[in-house]
Structures are given as structure tokens and as C-alpha cells.
Amino acid sequence: MSDTVWWKSGTVYQIYPRSFQDSDGNGVGDLRGIASRLDYLAWLGVDAIWISPFYTSPMADFGYDVSDYCGVDPLFGTLEDFDALVAEAHRRKLRVILDFVPNHTSIEHAWFTESRASRQNPKRDWYIWRDAAPDGGPPNNWLSNFGGAAWTRDEATGQYYYHAFLREQPDLNWRNPEVRAAMHDVLRFWLARGVDGFRVDVIWHLIKDEGFRDNPLNPAFVPDLPEINRFEQVYSCDRPEVFDVVAGMRGVLREFGERVLIGEIYLPIERLVAYYGEDLAGADLPFNFQLLSTPWQADSVAALIEEYEAALPEGGWPNWVLGNHDRPRIVDRVGEAQARVAAMLLLTLRGTPTLYYGDEIGLGNVQIPVDRMQDPWEHNEPGHGRDPERTPMQWEDAPHAGFSTTEPWLPLSADCARRNVDEMRDSSGSILTLHRRLLHLRRNHAALSIGSYSTVSSPEELAQDLLIYERIEGxxxxxxxxxxxxxxxRHALPDGPDWKVLLSSRPGRSGAVETGEFPIAANEGLILAPLPAD
Incomplete structure (x- = not known):
């Protein structure tokens, strides 16, 4: 694998910095806290850490409203803390990927302050300003992803500005070449500090319809969905001109050698794969979130894998995601028993996997009392908040689970005394041990990290809940x-040599030798390899 690009053979681990480790006792995680846990991440066996935003921000959306792209918010530390973190990560052969938030800034960013100063200001066109509709209302029917209209009227200048998310997050105008140049310089700032790549937030939103046409009604909308689903978002995002923007970012990264560009894209497969770009000049890894919504059944997952593999452009490298800071925890979606199977799926499919912090200890969604809810989306549209999947990492059976010396910004799980790293790391049957063994198998078996994929399940086996596939390299x-x-x-192995169980999701079976037809327990996953012929 020495000739393989690092982000193809490696595993990415997402860190939500507010919730990973608090180093200064204020109940919120920070950069020094992350640095103090790098030995754990190296022990676990991941290859890169992706850190959600820590830039200077008023925290209307917890860092996704940036007021200074080249600064570290004091809540998380300093630029010196960041430089030390990168150095310590690289010393452990861990890559560092940052969250880049180019679609919108904070309303407090200096650029927006200038933009709203007057209609004649040189930075007016850095954001999206429109006159009111004839009735005096918003310019069109576009909605915010966090509920309500996506337009806010500025009384001083008499126009509306567009915000795909909170009104405190005005969208930048990526049709303006000055905006592109400024944001490219932001990328260069962090790349020069040793960053190994970026995950680009809502990359499919960056270009809007030039004519600002109304979005059409969504015939499939039902009232329990978030309001944004009332319309099909055909004019407010995923416009054809966006691919040129993505290619521009990719070009900046290539100035610094082999860095990775990951795009956040919630789109169907046929649109998702377009973000690889013409001649693969777009995102290296357009995030594949399909497992987050596919029914958790063997036949459905098998069909998804086949569809995705078939849709990939020639040379396009796949990737898989089971959880992140915006979606319910995998344990809550499939249950504790199947979470172990899910881990085996994520870490054995062809492509780059992204593991969300806490999933390796089976952390589920934590119930948040009403008076402790933080997410602005929850306040706008109750029932859709993301706090339950953003709770602090649980390290030990100690006050505040070793995350902090004081009450954390969000509550811990009720079972934190046993669901923590210290309790699980030496247990052969823990889900943490399973993740570690899976990650080390990926490193030690080229077939699992860079090998080809082929489905082996018969239709009958799929109907009986069995998904079987092979990875082959040489x-x-x-x-x-x-x-x-x-x-x-039961599954029948092919005639020929016996097969050794490299790993089972159930304790006690690893190392066993199987031949012919053999049983697979309920909720069990197995990884097998043929033994050499005598």
C-alpha cells in the first residue's frame, strides 16, 4: 500500500471540538484537549482527524457562523495551540483535516459589516442582496434549512439578504471573483500551517440560480418533515456552475501537494457523483451519506452498494459514513447489537470510511432536558435539534466522565460510568475493542483497505438478512x-481450503476455522480469509 494515496487507504475520525476534551475546566472542549487525546487516537488506529469548526465566531450555530476565518476562537484556544496540535498529530502520523465553511459567514464578519453599510459599498456584492417582491415581501419562496424564510430585510438599505441557514449566517456570493480569491487565500493560510485537507461544509449550496427563480413545490412533503422539504431545492443549490467553484478549491490544495478535498453533499447518488468533477478535478471525496437513510436490511444495503459502485466515475474513490454531528447516532438507528455489524460494514467496504467520535464506544443519542437544549434548529423547529448526537466524549468512570472538571455544556449519557474508554479498552468483548481490531485489520490487509469489492450473497441469503461480499487485492x-x-x-463456503475467522463481532470466535456450511449467529459479523493450501 506504500504507493497508495494516504486518504484512500486511511480512516478519518471526526471530532466535534466542543465535545471531545475540555482542558481548561469551562465545560467546553478545546484544541489542547484534542492534543491531550492524540495517543488514544493513535492507539485506536485511525489515520486522520477531521475537526469541526473552531474559528472565531459568536457561536450562533456553534462555529458554523465564522467571523474570522484565520483566527481561533478563544473558547477553543489560540493559533499557537493549533500549531502545536498539528505538530503533535503529525508526530504520531495522524493527518489533520479542517472544516471549511465557505457558503456563509457570521453576520458579525467584517465583510458583512461593510456589505450592509450601503448599497454602494465595494463589498455589497460579496453577499446576496435582492430587492423585495412587488408585495414588499421576500424576493422569492426560498426557505432556510433551519426553518422560516431564507431572506431577512435590512432596514437601513431596504434590501433583503439571503441566508440558507440562520439569519446570523448570510450567504457569500460565490459568483463574485473577489470572494473566490479571498476564500482561496483562507485555504492557503491553513495549508501553510500544515493542514492535510478540508471537509467543505454544504459545498452543493455555493452557487444559486442566477435568476433567483422560485423553488417548485415538493409533492412528497409531509408535515412532520423539516419545513425546508416543503419545496424541491432545485434553484437554491446544486447548480451546474458549482463544479467550477469546487475545481478552483481543488486547484489551491494541489499547490501544496497531496491534500484531500472532501465535500459535504446531501444529494441522491446520481447527483452526488457529479462532484468528483470532470476528469476528477472536483472533490476527492464527495461525502456519501446514503447509509444514513437506507433501510437497515441486507438487501437494501447490498442494492445501495451496487448502485453507488456502478455510478462512480472511472478512477473515483468511494467513501462511506455512518454518523456525524448532524444526524442521530448509529446505535439509535439500528440498536446496540446491530451497531457492531454496522462497524464491520463501515470498516470493510471499499473506500474511505469516516468514523464519528463516540461511535467506537457505542454512544447513543443522549436525552437533553428542555432547559439544556442548545441547538438553534431545535429552537426554530422543535424535534429536529442535533444536541443528542453532540454530547461529550466519555473517557472514564470519574466526575463528568473525564471530559471536564466541571459540568459539561451538554449532559453525559446515563450509563457513562460503564460506557467509557477506560472501561472498554481492555475488554475483549467491547465495541471499542471491536473497532480497534477492525482498524488494525484494515491496515494489515491490503484487500480490506484498497482491494476490489464484489457481492457474494445469493438472493436467498439476502432475503434471509445475510450480506456477504469479498475484498480482493492481488x-x-x-x-x-x-x-x-x-x-x-447459515452460509456455505466455496469448495477448497478451510477459512480462518480473522475477526468476529462476537467475542470468542475469532481464530476459529470454518469449512463448508457453518452458522452465523444473530447480529453477528465475520471476516474470514482462506487458509493456505497444504
Whole structure:
């Protein structure tokens, strides 16, 4: 694998900095806290850390409203803390990926302060300003992703500005070449400090329809969905001109060698893969979130994998995600038993996996009392908040689970005394141990990290909840058998050599030798390799 680009063979670990480790006792995680846990991440076996925003911000959306792209918010530390973190990560052979938020700034950013000063200000066109509709209302029917209209009237200048999210997050005008140049310089600022790549926030939003046409009604809308789903977002995002913007970012990264560009894209597969760009000049990894919404059934997951693999452009490298800071925890979606199967799926599919902090200890959504809810989306549209999946990492059976010396900004899980790293790291049967063994198998078996993928399940096996596939690299073959069901199933190995169980999701079975037809327990995953012929 020495000739393979690092982001193809590696695993990315997402850190939500507010919730990973608090180093100064204020109940909020920070950069020094992350640095203090790098040995854990190296022990776990991940290859890169992606850190959600820590830039200077008034925190209307917890850092996704940036007021200085080249600064560190004092809540998280200093630029010197960041430089030390990068140096310590690189010393442990861990790459560092930053969250880049180019679609919108904070309303307190100096650029927006100038832009709203007058209609004649040189930075007026750095944001999206429009006259009112004939009735005096918003310019069109576009909605905010956090509920309500996506337009706010500025009384001083008499125009509306567009914000795809909170009114405190005005959208930049990426059709303006001055905006592109300024944001490219932001990328260069961090790349020069040693950053290994970027995850680009809402990359499919960056260009809007030039004519600002109304979005059409969504015939599939039902009232329990977030309000944004009332219309199909065909004019407010995913416009054809966006690919030129993505290619421009990719060009900046290539100035600094082999850096990775990851794009956040919540789109169907046929649109998602377009973000690889013409001749693969777009995002290296357009984030594939399909597992977040696909029914958790063997046949559905198998069909998804086949569809995605078939849609990839020639040379495009796949990637997979099971959780992040915006979506409910995998344990809550599939249950504790199947969360182990999910880990085996994520870390054995072809492509780059992204692991969300806390998933390796089976952390679920934490119930948040009403008086402790923080997410602005929850306040705008109750029931859609993201606090439950953003709670602090749980390190030990100690006050505040070792995350902080004081009450954390969000509550811990009720079972934090046993669901923590210290309790699980030496337990052979823990989900943490399973993740570590999976990650080390990926590193030690080229078939699992860069090998080809082929489905082996028969239609009958898929109907019985068994997903079976092989990863092959050169002469190495690895077979993965996943039981999505609640009952025991059987699988027949091909004639020939016996197969060794490299890893089971259930303790005690790893190392066993299987031949012919053999049982797979309920909620079990197995990784097998053929033994050499005598």
C-alpha cells in the first residue's frame, strides 16, 4: 500500500471540538484537549482527524457562523495551540483535516459589516442582496434549512439578504471573483500551517440560480418533515456552475501537494457523483451519506452498494459514513447489537470510511432536558435539534466522565460510568475493542483497505438478512459475512481450503476455522480469509 494515496487507504475520525476534551475546566472542549487525546487516537488506529469548526465566531450555530476565518476562537484556544496540535498529530502520523465553511459567514464578519453599510459599498456584492417582491415581501419562496424564510430585510438599505441557514449566517456570493480569491487565500493560510485537507461544509449550496427563480413545490412533503422539504431545492443549490467553484478549491490544495478535498453533499447518488468533477478535478471525496437513510436490511444495503459502485466515475474513490454531528447516532438507528455489524460494514467496504467520535464506544443519542437544549434548529423547529448526537466524549468512570472538571455544556449519557474508554479498552468483548481490531485489520490487509469489492450473497441469503461480499487485492481474498437479522443463519463456503475467522463481532470466535456450511449467529459479523493450501 506504500504507493497508495494516504486518504484512500486511511480512516478519518471526526471530532466535534466542543465535545471531545475540555482542558481548561469551562465545560467546553478545546484544541489542547484534542492534543491531550492524540495517543488514544493513535492507539485506536485511525489515520486522520477531521475537526469541526473552531474559528472565531459568536457561536450562533456553534462555529458554523465564522467571523474570522484565520483566527481561533478563544473558547477553543489560540493559533499557537493549533500549531502545536498539528505538530503533535503529525508526530504520531495522524493527518489533520479542517472544516471549511465557505457558503456563509457570521453576520458579525467584517465583510458583512461593510456589505450592509450601503448599497454602494465595494463589498455589497460579496453577499446576496435582492430587492423585495412587488408585495414588499421576500424576493422569492426560498426557505432556510433551519426553518422560516431564507431572506431577512435590512432596514437601513431596504434590501433583503439571503441566508440558507440562520439569519446570523448570510450567504457569500460565490459568483463574485473577489470572494473566490479571498476564500482561496483562507485555504492557503491553513495549508501553510500544515493542514492535510478540508471537509467543505454544504459545498452543493455555493452557487444559486442566477435568476433567483422560485423553488417548485415538493409533492412528497409531509408535515412532520423539516419545513425546508416543503419545496424541491432545485434553484437554491446544486447548480451546474458549482463544479467550477469546487475545481478552483481543488486547484489551491494541489499547490501544496497531496491534500484531500472532501465535500459535504446531501444529494441522491446520481447527483452526488457529479462532484468528483470532470476528469476528477472536483472533490476527492464527495461525502456519501446514503447509509444514513437506507433501510437497515441486507438487501437494501447490498442494492445501495451496487448502485453507488456502478455510478462512480472511472478512477473515483468511494467513501462511506455512518454518523456525524448532524444526524442521530448509529446505535439509535439500528440498536446496540446491530451497531457492531454496522462497524464491520463501515470498516470493510471499499473506500474511505469516516468514523464519528463516540461511535467506537457505542454512544447513543443522549436525552437533553428542555432547559439544556442548545441547538438553534431545535429552537426554530422543535424535534429536529442535533444536541443528542453532540454530547461529550466519555473517557472514564470519574466526575463528568473525564471530559471536564466541571459540568459539561451538554449532559453525559446515563450509563457513562460503564460506557467509557477506560472501561472498554481492555475488554475483549467491547465495541471499542471491536473497532480497534477492525482498524488494525484494515491496515494489515491490503484487500480490506484498497482491494476490489464484489457481492457474494445469493438472493436467498439476502432475503434471509445475510450480506456477504469479498475484498480482493492481488492474491489476497477476504470475505465479509454480516447477519442483519435477529436469528441464526447459515452460509456455505466455496469448495477448497478451510477459512480462518480473522475477526468476529462476537467475542470468542475469532481464530476459529470454518469449512463448508457453518452458522452465523444473530447480529453477528465475520471476516474470514482462506487458509493456505497444504
Amino acid at each position: 492474491s489476497e481474498i477476504v470475505r465479509v459475512v454480516l447477519n442483519f437479522g435477529e436469528g441464526e443463519r
